[in-house]
Amino acid sequence: FFGGAAAALTLWRPYRQVFGQQHFRFPGMQAYVRLISRFVREGGAITLYAALLILLQLIDSFTVTKGLTASGIAMVTAKSLKGVYDRAQPLVQLGLVVAASLSTTLLPSLTQARQARQRRQFIRSGAELVHFNLAFALAATAGLIVLMPAIDLLLFGDTAGTFALQLYAVAIVVVAMINAYNAILQSLDQYAGISVALLLGILLKAVINQPLVVKFGTAGASGATILSLGLILCLIYYAVPETIKGASAIRLFVPKLIIVTGIMAAAVYAAVGWIPLSSRMVAAGVTVVGVLLGVIIFLAAGTWLKMLTLREMLDLPGGKLYMKFLQRIKRGN
Secondary structure (H helix, E strand, O other): OHHHHHHHHHHHHHHHHHHOOOOOOOOOHHHHHHHHHHHHHHHHHHHHHHOHHHHHHHHHHHHHHHHHHHOOOOHHHHHHHHHHHOOHHHHHHHHHHHHHHHHHHHHHHHHHHHHOOOHHHHHHHHHHHHHHHHHHHHHHHHHHHHHHHHHHHHHHOOOOOHHHHHHHHOHHHHHHHHHHHHHHHHHOOOOHHHHHHHHHHHHHHHHHHHHHHHHHOHHHHHHHHHHHHHHHHHHHHHHOOHHHHHHHOHHHHHHHHHHHHHHHHHHHHHHHOOOOOOOHHHHHHHHHHHHHHHHHHHHHHHHHOOOOOHHHHHHOOOHHHHHHHHHHHHHHO
């Protein structure tokens, strides 16, 4: 409250200077109806996609415990298992932050290219957005899956429900790709299709969640989340222009990405996966070493296999410094 009041007092004088002499004319109710309609349509789609995982978690709140008790588990145990399952949410959000932090730097250029009608620049930025989101999301997912026992012990004191959490971590990749294609479609003012895809995905989650929980426990809830997100991704991908799909060259990019991610995951597991997790201190050490080692190996393997093009490397934050560093190494050799 006090911060808002201070901001209002600070801005009052410049506001009066800019708008004090202007007179606004009522444009008519029809203009406001169009504005409200656009606000609800576009703003609603943006808001719902921002809260996508929260909406799916809301469905879990109503169905997971019921499904567990319906399978014969006591209520106290079911609530405990639901609490363990809820651990996945902050971990997935953390993975999405890591995955999207670099790729979001491309969103302004995507919008500018669209507004300036620079078709070639728009296609290139869209393809880079897809590549960056997929690469960093898959790396974050693989890292979480490999290090999940250590992270689970470090943050929550035990390793309960590790498989369900590892399965839920796959949502990072799917949501990251949804966000990438969603950003492209929003920049093209295509809101109807993405809204329908979102509603169908949520509906699928609501329908299949409890039956899968009854049969597979909390892992079933994770599977239902992945399936619903997969449906949304498929529907959105279908609506993406063919020019973006062709420029992103997923068939050429994905094999290299899988190899790089596999090398990273195998190396991290070989380095720290065998260490007994006897305490939180050990888990902290395993997590820190695993993350640092994973980042280094992912960068090295990606550079070696030329996973990203030179232009994509330069467009990354810090990419120019990294390329200069590689040039110095080559000169030194």
